[in-house]
Amino acid sequence: MALIVHKYGGTSMGSTERIKNVAARVAKWHDAGHRVVVVPSAMSGETNRLIGLAKEIMSQPDPRELDMIASTGEQVSVGLLAMALLARGKDAVSYTGWQVGIKTDSAFTKARIQSIDDSRVRADLDAGKIVIITGFQGVDDEGNISTLGRGGSDTSAVAIAAALKADECLIYTDVDGVYTTDPRVVSEARRLHQITFEEMLELASLGSKVLQTRSVEFAGNYRVPTRVLSSLTDPLMPLEEEANSGTLISFEEESNMEQAVISGIAFHRDEAKITVLGVPDKPGVAYHILGPISEANIEVDMIIQNQSVDGKTDFTFTVSRNDYQRAMGVLEGVKAEIGAAKILGDAKVSKVSAVGVGMRSHVGVASQMFRTLSEEGINIMMISTSEIKISVLIDEKYMELAVRALHKAFNLEQA
Amino acid sequence: MALIVHKYGGTSMGSTERIKNVAARVAKWHDAGHRVVVVPSAMSGETNRLIGLAKEIMSQPDPRELDMIASTGEQVSVGLLAMALLARGKDAVSYTGWQVGIKTDSAFTKARIQSIDDSRVRADLDAGKIVIITGFQGVDDEGNISTLGRGGSDTSAVAIAAALKADECLIYTDVDGVYTTDPRVVSEARRLHQITFEEMLELASLGSKVLQTRSVEFAGNYRVPTRVLSSLTDPLMPLEEEANSGTLISFEEESNMEQAVISGIAFHRDEAKITVLGVPDKPGVAYHILGPISEANIEVDMIIQNQSVDGKTDFTFTVSRNDYQRAMGVLEGVKAEIGAAKILGDAKVSKVSAVGVGMRSHVGVASQMFRTLSEEGINIMMISTSEIKISVLIDEKYMELAVRALHKAFNLEQA
Structure with a gap:
């Protein structure tokens, strides 16, 4: 029988009734003979409540102390879920990150x-127990409690699955899989039965926020089949x-050979574009512009430098x-220095x-994309490409139109 | 300068505003040059909330999992208090029980x-930091989180003070000290400036619930001056x-030599008396009666066996x-067996x-006590004595009268 890691989000853990439902689902897998490890998130709203308390005391909470506080939400969840399983007559035990040696850096x-x-x-698994482990957290070399940041429980689940060489990591969430695009924008959007890690990475970081990006990287690096x-x-x-529902994120590229050239249309509505005009074209100009931006902890996405x-x-x-x-403020401050x-x-x-x-193996995707946008009268402001992605920056007001047109142009409504 | 341990109860930690007040008080002690360790309880209501969640899932919560959950209340408190001190510019750091090696058994x-x-x-103290440690909890040899039970933060504070050989352990609470009796019963009740551990033990376990009994035992055993x-x-x-307010629980008996013969009148209103009539007087009878009571986890106080x-x-x-x-039910079940x-x-x-x-050094305390009660027409049902205590069991309706009469008879209203 298989070793399976389940991960449940805050909504699934949102009340004691829902926690009992999670226990029923987990028990079903254990009854079928599988070895099961469960990574639940904090009850919905709990992490925000805790951070809210912290901010009442310190508007910029001390990171170490914030982790001390924020990590308790998951600790409550694991205890409650263990009890819900014990109440069903299942042998279950809960652990915090530090109790099972989840070592992190001190960030x-x-x-x-x-x-x-x-x-x-x-x-514990050998002894027939269901093991429940806090997501979102670990412990550093000095024994300080650390958290992985928002959505970190996905990463915990995948990392635990990797460490245990689990057969599959099941991420239970409030969507039923990964779609060709957001169904709220394109009603014909279709659920993908399978997707590669690389595609998932691009789709996740671009707005189909199903899984935390880092968890997908982890799954890819350690080849953890994740659903x-x-x-x-x-x-x-x-x-x-249930075992065949949702979307499987696979690491076997060949299994996708027969699939469509394009798997999905991702979008990111809330972008902003900044242009620095007339800077001296000498070595180091990019660094002098982007250095201060990076020091202000602002992430930069697309970059273009003209001839x-x-x-x-x-x-x-962008x-x-x-x-x-904030970025505009930073640049105004260094404008004179960079000679803009x-x-x-x-x-x-x-x-x-x-x-x-x-x-990768099909030419013409870019030209198909540009033609489609052109036919809709949409001006392209910036373009960036990677091996498996072509992105364009456009006026916000055309975004839905562009997504619908591209979804149709690449025949994504058809399986 | 001194090493001082502060302990704050749930009411003092009841809101972020109150936590800031605690921080102001702690900072004052640190500013005066003292080394300060603080043990705060969970925010008031939090432990009950957590136990309530557990009981929604399991009417008799699994003890290990309950401790996993209940221990988080104090973890949030220490983080918030550390932040409140950091926000004041103080260098502070928080720890859970396991982080500072508070080892417990697995009960x-x-x-x-x-x-x-x-x-x-x-x-940390050497480095000038204020150290904040969770009360109420520790970790067993297998790394499981354990809690000390209700009021356990008092015990944590005294135990930490003992380990650090602190100069004094200050228990901040919502009463301003230990009184000769409950001021709600006797308006002339007077605050004691000093009391011995043995007296405190009797007063605490008898109803003046200022400090958890175990914490007083700890203070006595390790000779921790506790206020x-x-x-x-x-x-x-x-x-x-502030340093001279409240009541100091001392371990120097001689300092009490000039004090009154009697320090206080304690009472316990909610007692019940059970009499087993006509049991065969043979070896083991007490065990056969009290064994089943003890197995049902019922605590027995006074015991009398007649000629x-x-x-x-x-x-x-009692x-x-x-x-x-529950005790009556247990005894009805074994009545035939014990031949009652x-x-x-x-x-x-x-x-x-x-x-x-x-x-100890004054005869006549018992006779003074019995005469006083007799003069008030109060019948004594049971008597028990120890080296520093005489207890009587009386009809509940005379309790206040008895306490007032004894308080006056022993001149407790006079310093």
């Missing part, structure tokens, strides 16, 4: 897992049916719209991307 | 502290005044009124005790 509130000691969990599926189904639905004219060049990049005002003539900004832009491993 | 929900590793705390004082005063009141008549004897004991029905003629009960009795180390 509090955004720590990274370094290693997991699986001995205690293996011993995203719905926690809203009847917990007692037939196991075989130099008369020793001057223009430099354009940031998340939340960071737009002018700084322009546009906070009403969106990014639309076509994603698919199939485009 | 979950009522664990006992076995050892504390003080090295980490000492290093009970009010957390409701202005946090910025002069330190010298045997015709090979039969009567056996009387239990807490909460346990009365009849079982009688009275759930409307109360215990009143005169307590004082001075009575």
Whole structure:
């Protein structure tokens, strides 16, 4: 029988009634003879409540102390879920991250897992127990509690699955899988039965926020078969049916050979574009512009530098719209130093991307994409490409139109 | 300068505003040059909320999992208090029980502290930090989280003070010290400036519930000077005044030599009396009666066995009124087995005790007590004595009268 890791989000753990439902589902898998490890999130709202308390005391909470506080939400969840299983007559035991040696670095509130000691969990599984482990957290070398940041429980689940060499990691969530695009934008959007890690990475980071990006990287690096599926189904639905539902994120590219060239259309509505005009075109210009941005902890996405004219060049990049005002402020501060003539900004832009491993072996995807947008009269402001993705920056008001047109142009409504 | 341990109860930690007040008080002590360790309880209501969640899932929660859950209340408190101190510019750091090696046995929900590793705390104090440690909890040899039971944070504070050889352990609470009796019963009740551990033990376990009994035992065994004082005063009141407020529980008996013979009148309203009539007077009878009571986890207080008549004897004991029905049920179940003629009960009795180390060297305390009660027409049902205490069981309706009369008879209103 298989070793399976289940992960449940905060909504699934949102009340004691729902926790009992989770226990019923977990028990079903254990009854079928599988070895089961469960990683639940904090009850919905709990992490926000805790962070709210912290902010009442310190507007910028101390990261180490914030982790001390925020990590308790998951600790309560694991205890409650263990009890719900014990109440069903199942042998279950809960552990915090430090109790099962989930070692991280000391980057509090955004720590990274370094290693997991699986001995205690293996011993419990050997004894027939269901093991429940806190997501979102670990412990650093000095024994300080650390958290992985928002959505970190996905990463915990995949990391634990990797350490245990689990047969599959099931991420139960409030969507029933990964879609060709957001069904709220395109009603014909279709659930994908399978997707590669690389595609998932592009889709996740671009807005189909089903799984935390880092968890997908982890799954890819450690080759953990990971499935995203719905926690809203009847917990007692037939196991075989449940086991094949959702979307499997696979690491076998060949299995996708017969699939479409493009797997999905991702988008990111809240982008902002900043252009630095007339900077001297000499070595280090990019660094002098982006260095201060990076020091302000602002993430930059697309970057373009134009051909130099008369020793001057223009430099354009995008940031998340939340960071737009701050980024503009930073640049105004260093404008004189970098010798820029002018700084322009546009906070009403969106990014639309076509994603698919199939485009590696198919030419013409880019031209198909540009033609489609052109036919709809949509102007392209910036373009960036990777091996399996083409992204364009467009005016925000055309975003839905662009997504619908591309979804149709690449025949994504058809399986 | 001194090493001081502060302990704050749930009411003092009841909101982020109150936590800031605690921080102001702690900072005052640190500013005066003292080394300060703080042990805060969970925010008021939090432990009950957590236990309530557990009971929604399991009416008799699994003890290990309950401790996993219940211990989080204090973890949140230490993080918030550390932040409140950091926000004031103080260097502070919080720890859970396991992080500073508070080792306990594995008796979950009522664990006992076995050892504390003080090295980490000492290093932080040497570095000028204020150290904040979770009360109520520790970790067993297998790394499971354990809690000490209700009021356990008092014990944690005293145990930590003992491990650090602190100069004084200050228990901040919502009363301003230990009184000669409950001021709600006797308006002339007077605050004691000093009391011995033995007296405190008798007063605490008899109803003046200022400190958890076990914490007083700990303080006595390890000779930790412990002071009970009010957390409701202005946090910025002069330190010298605060340091001399409340009641000091001392281990120097001689310092009490000049004090009154009796230190206080304790009482326990909610007692119940059970009499087993006509049991055969043979070896083992007490065990056969009290064995089943003890197995049902019911605590027995006073015990009397009468002179045997015709090979039969009567056996009387008291239990807490909460346990009365259960104790009667247990005895009815074993009545035939123990050969009892009849079982009688009275759930409307109360215990009143005169307590004082001075009575060791003074005869006549008992007769003074009995005469006073007799003059008030109060019948004594049972009597029990120890070196520093005389307790009587009386009809509940005379309890207040007895306490007032004894308080006056022993001149307790006069300092």
